[in-house]
Amino acid sequence: MGTQGHSPGNFKQFFDEHVAVHALLEQIDEAFRRPSSTMEEISGLLGQLGDRLVYHFAFEEEGGYFAEALLHSPQLIAKANALLDQHPKMRTRAQQLKADLQREETSNEQWKMRTAALFYAFRDELLHHEREENILLQEAYHRDMGIND
Numbered sequence: 001m002g003t004q005g006h007s008p009g010n011f012k013q014f015f016d017e018h019v020a021v022h023a024l025l026e027q028i029d030e031a032f033r034r035p036s037s038t039m040e041e042i043s044g045l046l047g048q049l050g051d052r053l054v055y056h057f058a059f060e061e062e063g064g065y066f067a068e069a070l071l072h073s074p075q076l077i078a079k080a081n082a083l084l085d086q087h088p089k090m091r092t093r094a095q096q097l098k099a100d101l102q103r104e105e106t107s108n109e110q111w112k113m114r115t116a117a118l119f120y121a122f123r124d125e126l127l128h129h130e131r132e133e134n135i136l137l138q139e140a141y142h143r144d145m146g147i148n149d
């Protein structure tokens, strides 16, 4: 008693969000690796990533990663706040990546190489963040399901 349960469906929404971001990152990776891909195609995908992340971060911030479930565990709250604090910096980096696309290069190859370097650096940071969030959400979910007092 004393706890309002959350529907597992809400947690599912968090996990689904992560799967969607992951799928988009894979799609972009595939485009960079494919010699036939064009600047337009990659620019379009990176634009989609920027838009998706604006939504993604806002979604997580609004839910506070299930603040209620986290309340049962102070160390999870500290961890959650530290992760949410990483959002502004990543939002800025995603915007920079998008802004950088406007600059013209002499060749498709040059453009791809430079943009790929920016993308992969950003992807590594983002994937690390997402992995940490998955661990946090799994812990919160298990606690939430296991609480009967």
Ligand SMILES: [Fe+2]
Residues within 6 Å of the ligand: 057, 060, 083, 087, 129, 133
């Ligand atoms: Fe996040």
Ligand SMILES: [Fe+2]
Residues within 6 Å of the ligand: 018, 056, 060, 129, 130, 133
């Ligand atoms: Fe996330």
